[in-house]
Amino acid sequence: MKLTDNIGCTKGSNLAKGNDLIRKGRYKEAVAYLKKAIQESPDLKSLIEFNLNYVANKIGDISIPAEDIISSPVKKYKGRFDECENGYIRGWAVNTTSTGELFELSVYIDGVLFRKVKNSETRNDLKNLNISKGKGGYSLTIPQEAFLLNEHTVSICFPDGEVLDEKKIIRLSVDQPNDVNLQLVDKGISVIVPIYNAAEDVKVCIERLVKYTSNSTEIILIDDASTDPAIKGILKNAKESNSLKVYYNQENLGFTKTVNYGIELAGENDVILLNSDARVTPRWLEGIKRALSTDSRIATVTPMSDRAGAFSAPDIGNDNNLPNGITEEQFALAFRRRSAGSYPSVPTGNGFCMYIRRACINDIGSFDATAFPRGYGEENDFCMRARAKGWRNIIDDRTYVFHDRSKSFGEQKTDLIKAGREIIDKRYPDYKKAISVFTDSPLINLARFRARMALDDCRNSLMLRGLFVVSTLTGGTPQTNRDLMLALSDRVECWLLHSDKRVISLYKVKKDGHDELIRRHHLKEHVDPLIHGSAEYDRVLINWLSEYDFSFVHIRHLAWHSISLPKIAKQFGAQVINSFHDFYAVCPTVKLLDGENKYCGGVCTSGKSKCKPDLWGDDSLPDLKNDWVYAWRKLFKEALKYCDAFVTTHESVKNTLVDYLEVDSNNFHVIPHGRDFDSLTSLSAPYADTEVLKILVPGNIGVPKGSEIIQKLLEIDHKGLLHFHILGKSNIKYTHPRLTFHGEYKRDLFSDCVKNIQPHVGAVFSIWNETWCHTLTELWSCGLPAIVTNYPTLADRVSKNGGGWVVDHADIYSLYEYITQHVCKSDAIRAAVKSVLDHQNKNLIKYQNKQMSNLYFNLYPKY
DSSP, rough: OOOOOOOEEETSSSHHHHHHHTTTOOOHHHHHHHHHHHOOGGGGGGHHHHHHHHHHHSSOOOOOTHHHHHHSSOOOOOEEEEETTTTTEEEEEEEBBBTOOEEEEEEEEETTTEEEESOOBHHHHHHHHTSSSSSSSEEEHHHGGGOOSEEEEEEEEEETTEEEEEEEEEEOOOOOOOOOOOOOOSSSSSEEEESSSSSSHHHHHHHHHHHHHHHTTTEEEEEEOOOOOOOOOOOHHHHHHHTTEEEEEOOOOOOHHHHHHHHHHHHTTTTEEEEEEEETTTTTHHHHHHHTTTOOTTTEEEEEEEBBBBBBBSSSSOOOOTTTTOOHHOOOOOOHHHHOOOEESSSSEEEEEEEEOOHHHHHOOOTTTOOOSSSHHHHHHHHHHHTTTTOOOEEEEEEOEEEOOOOTTTHHHHHHHHHHHHHHHHHHHHHHHHTHHHHHOOHHHHHHHHHHHHHHHHHHHOEEEEEEEESSSSSSHHHHHHHHHHHHTTTEEEEEEEEEESSSEEEETTTSOOOEEEEEEEEESSSBTTTTBHHHHHHHHHHHHHHHHHSSEEEEEOSSSSSTHHHHHHHHOOEEEESSSSSSTTTTTSOOOOOOOOOOSOOOOOSSOOOOOSSOOOOSSIIIIIHHHHHHHHHHHHTTTTEEEESSSHHHHHHHHHHHHOGGGGGEOOOOOOOSSOOOOOOOOOOOSSSSSEEEESOBBGGGGGGHHHHHHHHHOTOEEEEEEEESSSSOOOOTTTEOOOOOGGGGGGHHHHHOOOEEEEEEESOOOOSHHHHHHHHHHHTTTTESSHHHHHHHHHHHHHHHHEESSSHHHHHHHHIIISOHHHHHHHHHHHHHHHHHHIIITSSHHHHHHHHHHHSOOOO
């Protein structure tokens, strides 16, 4: 829905004012003017109601009486917007009816509130001109990270909503994000939840912790002698979870002593204090750990929240209710994506959710339970002590945890806050000045500004973000992967990670095929096949996964990537899915063909022939057969432990992988490849029993795809009964009058090529158990029955629908005899064609890319 133009508006009318306020994002004020406009101009009611509906889509409730805003006395302000350069803004503003009044101005960037600023700076020039009584000046800094586009409009508005002035900001340069040398936290972590009554909050808090916290994290629940009987039942249920530990205080010790007890129970683990009325969100802990990893001298990390006072966003304070229809998980996701990740330094953290490094606790001690027995001031005191010893306290402006604020203390809260603050101010005379950072810091204001943008993102479309990992950009696997990504594009924001072992590239996938290159890195330290890794690759990957926050990472192939990829993805909270399109993880030969091109199935064959790695140089690895292949498998077994699910396309392939890689078969799914076809055709040329059989062999035809079988069949075909047509790439050097090469084809033009060739049947002479065979699907899409070798993946597909013949290629003479006696029969071909056409109508037309994508989508997380 788009806002209608000011049709029928008079400059300065209520309708014009309302429309102008909508464009500035000041929707509640706009509603009042638009409702007044309906009273003044009934003939424009339908136009105005259209604009009111537009506002309703933005903010929900629009039941705001017009007189609430419009009928209030209008103050007369004046001022100037003096300077706006490199993000620094300076000017003045006064109330002409009360020139000494200090008030707040609202600063907007493209209609979105950036922050409010007071006209409290001294301006003697205004005093000398009798414009003010000595104040009236304002200034602020807007970080460059607030300007995401090439051009922006900065507006400054008086308290009555009138615009003081607005200026265009031109971004002079676009900086590439700087990679940070992140040292991922690999230390044990204990989450400490002190509990006192508030049963419903406790229940939700625990549910969220279990749902969004990894099982490796210890969660310590301590009941501080709650009087609410419901707490007992909640904690009894919690004991059944392996990651939850429940403790009970025999008497009420108070918040601070309970926290100290939890810190003691945690041993040498780092700790997170979490109020029992807090609600964590997806990847909350991974986000906090990322913030912590930016500096070894960070003592505490506090995420942002809806009700955490100075740590709140979009607005400081405790009034940040989400609009109807937006879930907490959605907003937390949008918040992280919008965040600049500045991690501002602050004098204190907030105990509603605060990560504390054990090294800092060992340095300065635990919380002061004597001065702050009931809480309210204990975390401020701890953080100020840490600060005095050179530690940092930071805000994690990429993580959002929801909070209901201290229901446990009831009416005592105000007194506790006052008493705690008095102690803090006495101990730390600089505290009052230090905490002004929460209102004045450009980086904290940037975080709140980005939070407002995140709300708009939620109101529009916010999709799951997934990263797909490939080794090549051409061929069957990347093409199938693109089919999947495009079929998911209405539900998933798909990204692509590609590596050729020398260069890593990150793309945002576009439907038109022109993917947007987001990041690229040329490795000085290439991926080493012996360790299947590169420390430099890992550092780059850590930054990229951290920066772009993927909900899941779907590995389509790990060749030329670091073997650490699954582990690193898991460290950032992504769900990891690994697809197997071949047997690369079992053996670097990829197809399990030994040095004599015999299929071993994973069991090394006898003989001295040397097995060659398919995707690395011939001499890149030690001898594989009965030797280094076991070291290779060990690498992959360890890496695959970090995967949440596995996928391949046939049960026989799954069984081989489970046997040799020892992955969990319960999390191993078989999902056949789908294909979209513009049309399904019947292009099998009529065959007469005396004719030469024209056999179409599509694909990349080399030894694994049966090139030697074709050559041997022609060599013994003295009667001239067979004519092979190769459609696709081929390394066959053999020439023969009944061997025709038609060159490469584009898959969307496959049926046109078939129409020109006019074959009777097709063939797939693979000498290994292909995990799938797209060329078989393509043959069937054109109504061609196929001769296939008797490996399970091919044989099962043909046997199930009768769309061809399954043959044994071990003895070439037996194979030739079978083809000439059983396939070169007009009745047999007609029957096979009929079976293929039935398969088209029953299966190919019903199982396409969308159906395939639905099965994959069920494996992905919700957020």
